[in-house]
Amino acid sequence: MNNFDSDIKKYAHKTRLKASEKAALRERIVSYMEYHPLPGKTVAVEAPRTKVPFIEPAVSISSYITVPFGSLPVRIFGGVLVVVVFVVIPIVAERSVPGDVLYLVKTEVNEGVRTQFANSPYKKVALETKLMERRIAEARLLASEGKLTEEVEEQIAATVKTHAEAVQSGIAEIEEENSEDAAIAKIAFTSALEVQSAVLDQAVETGTSSVATIIDVVNVVHEAVSADENTVEPSFTALSARIESETTRAYELFETVKETATEDEVVNIERRLSDINRKVNAAKNIEQEDLIAAQESMKDALGLIQKLVSFMTDIDLRESVALETIVPIELTPEERIGTVAKTLSEVRTDLTKLSGILPRVTDPDVAAKVTIGIEEVTAFVTKTEDAVNTLLVAEAESNVQIANTFVKDLIALIAPYVPVPDSTGDPVVDPIIGSSTEPLPGVLATTTDTGTTTDTVTLPVEPDIPVTQ
C-alpha cells in the first residue's frame, strides 16, 4: 500500500460525527428500539424527557409513627391522622377548584413540591405548561357550572399569566444552552396555547360564565411567543428527530386509547396520524429543493402531533372539544381533486344557466358583461381541467375558486331577468333551464316538496375528471 492509501484514510477519518451528534443519534435509535421492541420482549418505556413524573409528597410516614404519649390507641390514632394529613388530603386536594377548602393544599403544597423537583429548565417548562393548563381547566369547570365569578376569573387569569411567564423564562434558559432545543420547546408551548385557546372558545359557547379575561391572557401570551423574532429556526434534522419521537409516542398512546375510544374516535385519530405522516413525507421530498418550505411544514407537523398527543392523553380535553377544532383534517390530493371536480360541476351547471338566461337580458351593457364573463369563466374552467390532468392541485383549486366566484357574480347580475314564480306558488319551469330545488339569489323562488316537474330539460352529462395516479 503506497502513501496514497494511508494518506486518504488519514484525511477521510477527519470526517466523523461530533460527540453531541453521535449521542443524539444514539438516543434516537434507542428510543426507536424501545417503542419497537423485539418480539417476545416487553416495552420498558422511559418517560420522555419533557414529561414530569408525578411526585408524591416527600414525607416518610414511618418517622411520624411514634407519638409522645406512648399508649396504643394514641399511637394508632396518630398513625391514621398522619396518613390522612400527608396522603389522603393531598390526593383529594388534586380534584379541588378555586373556592374549595383544599385548593390551597393543591396549589401550595402538591404543586409547590413538584415545582421544587423540576430542577432542569426542560422539566420546568413541562411542569409550568401543565400547571397553566390545569388552571384553565379549573376555570372552564367553574364556568360550565356558572360559578366563575369575576373575582375568581381574575385570580385564575393572573395565575395563568404567572405560569406562562415561567414557561417563557424556562425557554430562555434552554436557549442559553441549546437554541434549537429552545425553538422546539417554543413550538410545544405554542401548540399548548392554541389547544387551550380552542378549548376556551368552546367554553364561551357552552358555559354560563365569562372566561374573557383568561382568553385575553392566553391570546396575549400566544402573540408574544409567536412574534418573538429572536428564536433560531430549528434545523430539519432536529425537527425530524423530535417528530419521530413524538410520533412514536402518539402511536403507542393510540394503542391504549383504542381500548376505550368509540369507533368514530379511532377513525378520526387514525386519519390525523395518516395526515401528519403524509405531511412529513412531503416535507422530506422537498427538503433539497426548498429547505425553508420543508422546515415550515415540519414545524406544522410537530405542532399537530403534539396537539394530537394532548387530545389522546387528556380525557377532559377530549370531552370538551372536537378533534377537528384542534387538529383539522388535511385533505389528501385525491380528496382535494374530488372537491375541485364537484365545484367544477357546479360552475358548469351555472354556466349553462347563464347561457339560457342571456337571450332574455334586455340591457345591452349587462348582456355584454355576461357574454364576456361567460368566456372568462370558461377559460378558467379549461385551466382548472388542465391543472387537474397534470395533478397541479393548488393551481386547480385556485382556478376553480376564481371561476366559481365569477360565475356566482354573473348569476347575481342576471337575477332580475330570471322568471318570477306565478301567484299559485308553483315554481315556473323554464323550458330551457328546467327547474331547480335551489332558489336563485334575489329571486322569490319556491321549491316544491316533490322536487322538479316533468318539464325539466336534461342538462349535458359532465364528463368525469380523471384523477391520474
Added chain:
Amino acid sequence: MATRKNHNAATGGDAPGGDPEERFLKAFDEYSDALFRHATYRLSDRERATEIVHDTFTKAWGYLRNGHEIDSYKSFLYKVINNLIIDEYRRRKEVSLDKLLGEEGTDEGSFVELHGGGLEELTFTLDAERVLTLLGTLPPAYREVITLRYVDGLGPKEISDLIEESENVVSVRIFRGLRQLRDTIEGEEERARQNRDTKWT
C-alpha cells in the same frame, strides 16, 4: 428489554451470540462513524448523511424484529446504507447507475486498467486530500467504489459482494474514477497557471 442504563454491550457487534439489543448497539458504537463518513462522501451532505445513518440502523432493527439474525453487522450495514444512498440518488434524479453503465459500456476494461500497474502509477500522482474534496464531482458509480475502497478501506472482493458486480468491474471503475479525478485536478492546475500567466503579461 434492556433499559437505557444497560446499553453497554459486553460482546462485539459482530461476535456471534449475546443479547441482540446489546449487539445491535455495539454495532452502532462501532460503525456509526464509518457509515456517516461513507454517506457524507457519497452524498456531499452532512445533514442528509446523518439521516441516512439513522435510517440504516432503524432498517437493521426492523430486520431483527422480523425474526432474522445478522451474522456480520459490517457487511449488512454497508449493504443497507448503499441501497439507501442509491435510493437517494434516484430521488435527487441523478444519473442512474444503470444508465451510466450503458453510456460507458459494460466491457471488462483494458489490460492497463485491470492489472494494477496503471492504478499504482495513478495513485502516486494524486494528492489524497485533494481527491477527497473532489469526490463529489464524480459520477455516482465511480464515487461509490472509490469511497468504499479508500474511505471505508474495503477490499475488491468485499466491494464486489456489496454492489453485486464482478471484481473486474470494481477495479475498472476505481481506475476510471481516479483517472477522472486526475484529469480534473490537472485541468484546474492548468487553468490556474493560465490565469497567472495572463496576469503577468
